[in-house]
Amino acid sequence: MSKVPHRNVKWKYWNEPEPSWYERVFVFEVVRGLSITMGVFARNMWKWVTGRKGALTAYYPEEVRADYSPNNRGRHVLTQRPDGSPQCVACNLCATVCPAFCIEIVAKADFADPAHPKSPARFEIDYSRCIFCGFCVEACPEDAIRMAKEVPALPGFDRHAMWGRIDMLKGWQPAHDPKKPYPPKPAAERAP
Amino acid sequence: MIASLLVHGLYMLYAVGFLLGFATIFTWVERKQSAVMSDRIGANRAYIRIPYTQIKLVAWGLFHGLADGAKMILKENFTPATYDRFCYHLAPWLTAVPVLLVFAVVPFGGPIQPGLLFGGAMQGFFGDARYPMQIAQMDAGVLVVLAVSGIGILGTMLAGWSSNNKFSMLGGARAASQMISYELAMGLALIAMVVSFGTLDLDVMVQWQRQHVWGIFVQPLGFLLFLTAAIAENKRVPFDLPECESELVAGYFTEYTSMKMGLFFLSEFIEIVVISALLVTLFFGGYAVPFLGPEGFVFPGGGTWHLPHGLVVVLQVLCFWIKVFIAGCFQIGIRWTLPRFRFDQLMDLGWKGLLPLATLNLVITAFVVWWLT
Numbered sequence: 001m002s003k004v005p006h007r008n009v010k011w012k013y014w015n016e017p018e019p020s021w022y023e024r025v026f027v028f029e030v031v032r033g034l035s036i037t038m039g040v041f042a043r044n045m046w047k048w049v050t051g052r053k054g055a056l057t058a059y060y061p062e063e064v065r066a067d068y069s070p071n072n073r074g075r076h077v078l079t080q081r082p083d084g085s086p087q088c089v090a091c092n093l094c095a096t097v098c099p100a101f102c103i104e105i106v107a108k109a110d111f112a113d114p115a116h117p118k119s120p121a122r123f124e125i126d127y128s129r130c131i132f133c134g135f136c137v138e139a140c141p142e143d144a145i146r147m148a149k150e151v152p153a154l155p156g157f158d159r160h161a162m163w164g165r166i167d168m169l170k171g172w173q174p175a176h177d178p179k180k181p182y183p184p185k186p187a188a189e190r191a192p
Numbered sequence: 193m194i195a196s197l198l199v200h201g202l203y204m205l206y207a208v209g210f211l212l213g214f215a216t217i218f219t220w221v222e223r224k225q226s227a228v229m230s231d232r233i234g235a236n237r238a239y240i241r242i243p244y245t246q247i248k249l250v251a252w253g254l255f256h257g258l259a260d261g262a263k264m265i266l267k268e269n270f271t272p273a274t275y276d277r278f279c280y281h282l283a284p285w286l287t288a289v290p291v292l293l294v295f296a297v298v299p300f301g302g303p304i305q306p307g308l309l310f311g312g313a314m315q316g317f318f319g320d321a322r323y324p325m326q327i328a329q330m331d332a333g334v335l336v337v338l339a340v341s342g343i344g345i346l347g348t349m350l351a352g353w354s355s356n357n358k359f360s361m362l363g364g365a366r367a368a369s370q371m372i373s374y375e376l377a378m379g380l381a382l383i384a385m386v387v388s389f390g391t392l393d394l395d396v397m398v399q400w401q402r403q404h405v406w407g408i409f410v411q412p413l414g415f416l417l418f419l420t421a422a423i424a425e426n427k428r429v430p431f432d433l434p435e436c437e438s439e440l441v442a443g444y445f446t447e448y449t450s451m452k453m454g455l456f457f458l459s460e461f462i463e464i465v466v467i468s469a470l471l472v473t474l475f476f477g478g479y480a481v482p483f484l485g486p487e488g489f490v491f492p493g494g495g496t497w498h499l500p501h502g503l504v505v506v507l508q509v510l511c512f513w514i515k516v517f518i519a520g521c522f523q524i525g526i527r528w529t530l531p532r533f534r535f536d537q538l539m540d541l542g543w544k545g546l547l548p549l550a551t552l553n554l555v556i557t558a559f560v561v562w563w564l565t
Contacts (some may be wrong), residue, residue: 030529
């Protein structure tokens with residue numbers, strides 16, 4: 001018959017606390033803890049009462065966090081030609097590379113415009129699925145999709161409001177961008 | 193007879209309104225105080241829109257209590273597949289009703305004399321009768337507090353047992369052992385108060401404190417013991433082992449939904465109000481405003497400031513509100529400060545810490561009172 005180990009063995013742990021009598025009384029330490037929490041409360045409350053912000057959290061979406069990186073991958077932007085049509089040629093590369101399968105493109109053809117015969121009839125991003133990885137921006141051969149710094153206005157009461165449709169996504173006019181003049185200069189005039 | 197019935201009916205309505213109102217406010221306090229303590233903003237999305245306008249009243253999130261109530265009433269009333277039907281439905285009431293009943297013996301204002309408040313026909317109707325602001329004027333006030341709050345244990349035990357769920361079962365067992373252990377310490381602390389005041393009636397205790405000093409200066413150790421035991425009775429942090437979320441889902445009310453769960457939730461907050469009221473009554477002079485007698489202020493230097501009877505009553509009720517609010521905020525502050533006990537630590541504190549101290553306190557009090565008289 002195996003011997004059952006005695007139940008009242010006092011294990012000595014390597015980090016066994018050794019409280020002094022002052023800590024064992026417990027009341028003083030409770031008072032110290034309360035003074036810490038109540039002190040923080042009083043400090044923050046004084047800030048609120050005197051019209052300042054007494055919290056570290058940002059009030060999303062009404063407040064914008066100040067520490068967003070300038071390279072933050074936020075809202076998608078579909079670039080436009082000067083006539084307002086999207087620069088997208090509906091090649092479906094972004095939809096193919098998207099790991100979250102959140103881009104849906106329906107193409108339409110306009111053979112009267114031989115330079116841009118194919119364009120999107122619908123270009124939709126499901127923001128309830130998007131993971132903001134930026135692969136669509138990398139994949140695009142036409143620089144038709146970019147990501148802006150600010151985050152999309154997602155909060156709402158309806159899941160269907162989280163679809164970014166083409167009129168919401170279109171937001172960049174090349175006519176106002178000095179870095180990319182349009183129409184592009186002829187090759188002869190470009191810097192070597 | 194009719195006048196007395198009328199007055200006490202009004203007292204009951206006031207008491208229920210007072211308890212529920214303060215319980216709702218304390219849910220808000222719990223959210224906002226914890227938020228401000230941890231550098232957050234806290235719940236502030238619920239609003240009431242003024243009809244036909246776009247003006248939304250947010251009021252610092254005060255309406256979240258109303259939104260919670262509406263949510264709980266409208267939720268599906270889900271019951272487990274197998275459960276003890278009778279006990280399951282009885283348990284929330286057994287928890288919530290005793291908490292409300294305790295307030296029956298707590299005085300929430302000075303004696304009111306309706307004949308002085310109103311003139312004309314009302315004066316003839318009421319005569320010169322005086323009614324203390326207390327639903328039940330009993331000689332056994334403190335005993336009623338102990339007896340009725342002991343019934344609450346049955347509710348938690350029944351809830352844990354009848355749900356047919358192991359988490360509930362464990363929570364119920366924990367609640368039973370914890371509450372019974374701490375009831376002893378609470379009872380002994382209260383008996384020490386009874387010995388030093390020489391009465392069981394809470395209203396007489398308030399009168400005693402008005403004439404002498406606040407109870408906390410008479411019984412500082414008794415105050416600490418009563419506060420600790422009362423928070424343990426209420427099963428709040430750091431004594432929330434019966435319902436600890438990390439181990440037991442929600443403890444003894446895991447299987448309760450909608451307003452049945454809401455009753456458990458509400459009874460916890462009503463109990464905060466009741467404990468605050470008891471603390472105020474026993475240790476902080478109750479409704480008594482310093483230097484305020486039935487005729488107005490009487491300052492120790494000899495100056496007097498005569499006040500009408502109605503104003504005196506209103507001042508005393510307001511004083512009680514303010515004291516209860518501060519005591520409740522203090523209890524909630526304790527919740528956001530201390531971590532939870534382990535169960536053996538809890539039992540050690542109850543049986544090896546509080547119970548001997550309460551006994552010692554009682555013995556010393558008895559000897560001092562015997563020596564003084």
